[in-house]
Amino acid sequence: MDVTFGGKYRLEEEIANGGCGSVFLGVHTVAGKEVAIKLEPAVPHALTSPLKQESKVYKSLMGGPGVPWIMYSGKQGDYNVMVIDLLGPSLEDLFKRCNRHFSLKTVLLLADQLISRLEFIHSRSFVHRDVKPANFVMGLPHTATSHLVNVIDFGLARRYRDPRTSEHVPWRRDRGEGGERRHGVGTSLFASLNAHRGIECSRRDDLESLAYMLIYFVRGTLPWRKIRADTVAGTWDAIYEAKSSILSLSRTAALPREFHTLLAYARSLRFSDLPDYAGLRDMFRTLGARAGVTEAAYVREGRGDMDWECGRARCLPSNGNNASGSSNGVHPRGRSARVCEACNAAALSGGKQER
Numbered sequence: 001m002d003v004t005f006g007g008k009y010r011l012e013e014e015i016a017n018g019g020c021g022s023v024f025l026g027v028h029t030v031a032g033k034e035v036a037i038k039l040e041p042a043v044p045h046a047l048t049s050p051l052k053q054e055s056k057v058y059k060s061l062m063g064g065p066g067v068p069w070i071m072y073s074g075k076q077g078d079y080n081v082m083v084i085d086l087l088g089p090s091l092e093d094l095f096k097r098c099n100r101h102f103s104l105k106t107v108l109l110l111a112d113q114l115i116s117r118l119e120f121i122h123s124r125s126f127v128h129r130d131v132k133p134a135n136f137v138m139g140l141p142h143t144a145t146s147h148l149v150n151v152i153d154f155g156l157a158r159r160y161r162d163p164r165t166s167e168h169v170p171w172r173r174d175r176g177e178g179g180e181r182r183h184g185v186g187t188s189l190f191a192s193l194n195a196h197r198g199i200e201c202s203r204r205d206d207l208e209s210l211a212y213m214l215i216y217f218v219r220g221t222l223p224w225r226k227i228r229a230d231t232v233a234g235t236w237d238a239i240y241e242a243k244s245s246i247l248s249l250s251r252t253a254a255l256p257r258e259f260h261t262l263l264a265y266a267r268s269l270r271f272s273d274l275p276d277y278a279g280l281r282d283m284f285r286t287l288g289a290r291a292g293v294t295e296a297a298y299v300r301e302g303r304g305d306m307d308w309e310c311g312r313a314r315c316l317p318s319n320g321n322n323a324s325g326s327s328n329g330v331h332p333r334g335r336s337a338r339v340c341e342a343c344n345a346a347a348l349s350g351g352k353q354e355r
Contacts, residue, residue, distance in 0.1 A: 005081045006072035009035060021051060026083060035071060036087070040080045050155050051080045057126060057154035058084065064120045066113065066150045087150050088140045092133035095217060098307045102217040104256070108288040109302035111214055112281055113149040118210060119277040121151065122203050125163040129156040129201045131209035132190045133216070147303035156185050160202050168272040174198040183236035189225060190216075193267065196240035204269035211263035218255055258287045 003011040005026070012025040015036070026037035040051040055073035062069050068085040075081070091110070095102065102110070114136065121128055128135070128151065135153045139145030161168045174184065175198065184195035192208035195201055216222050224242040229235040262280060269275060285298065297305045304310075 004029065005037060005076055006074070006083060009037060009072060009083050011037060025086070034086045035083050036068075036085065038082045038084070042075055042078055042080050049080050051082055054153075054155045054157070055082045057157045058082070061121065061124055061126070061154075064124070066117045066148055067120070068150055068152060085150075086140065087152070088138040088146065090134050090137045091149075091217075094138070094306075094308045095133055101220045103307050104218065104291050105288070105293050105297075105305065106302075106307045107214055107217045108284050108291065108293055109297060109305060110149060110217070111210075111284045112298055113301060114210055114213075115277055115281050115284075117149060117151045118203075118206050119275075121157075122160075122206070122275075125159050125161045125166075126154075126157050127160045127201050127203060128154065128206050129158060129195075130186045131206050131213060132187050133213055147301050147306070158201070168202070169200060171271045172200045183233060183240075188236050188239045189222060191236075191239075193240065193243060196236060196243070200271075202271050203275055204266055204271070204273060207269070207275050208263065208266035211259065211266055214262070215255065215259050218259065256287055258283050 005011065008029050009026045010029050012027060014022055014024050016023040021038055021040040024037045024039065026035045027033070028035065038051060040049060043049060052073070055070060058068065058070040059073075061067045068087060070082060070084045072083040073081065089097075117136070118128070118131070130153060135151060137150050137152055139148045139150065159169070184191065184198050184201065186192075186195050186201075186209065188196075190209045190212045192201070192205040194208075195205055212222060224239045227235065227238045227242060229238050261283065265280070266275075285293075288298075
């Protein structure tokens, strides 16, 4: 029997799952357009839910560059439902296809778009709080927007200021019952130092996570990627110590100084400071000019210039063990579903951890 949500979106096969809910391929019963349908079990008598909160953020941001459109959200039967645009592979997926390394040109073209995405989200008074490669996806292949970087998964997003008065939220730090440091939100591999300290996230923290992400793309890894402890909290603490002890991550890896500048700049910002997004874009464009990236490449937003479009990507089949957890990527019909391991870890342990 066909299952339909919103009266017109028919449920097809599952394409991702985890502790954050399940994502299915869906089809508009009249237009035939494919969409992504995210389902979350509805808790009786609950006033709100993670999916309801996420849908509210999408509704506040949709229409902006690189933000998926939400077509339907609500409760139906035993589930909370959200229907949004179906998009392409995540940057984590593409990174793996390119043998875990992006060229400097690809990283710089991505950086230009990524800084703009964060600027737009922040302009709407939100911080994402989980900036990582799995939460940025490209448009559907072979479409007019295949080159466009989209930001997804606003389940942890939160307002950092009042949208009417622009009053910033107050600084605060979460502590455990015994006064010990309690790690914050996000994914430990890319979380800011302040998130590790349990300090309320603001714009600077999204920017610091972006710095780790760009360095990850160029280096192929991060020094703390394989650090593990017996508990989630222990892993967060161990990764925090590793991040704190590295004074100049990009310099030790012989990367262009601009990556160090971004990281140092993000860490230097005060809690309520407004980042200089235009200055950061200009800095990376200047580096791009030295590296041979033409202005035309930026104008066309990297269309045809990315590594996965230039024959560098390996043709890797989807095997159902994608750890990126991309909840809105293209999924070939007939393949096993993706499993969001980070979300499963969060559901089991009460906190997100990169697997």
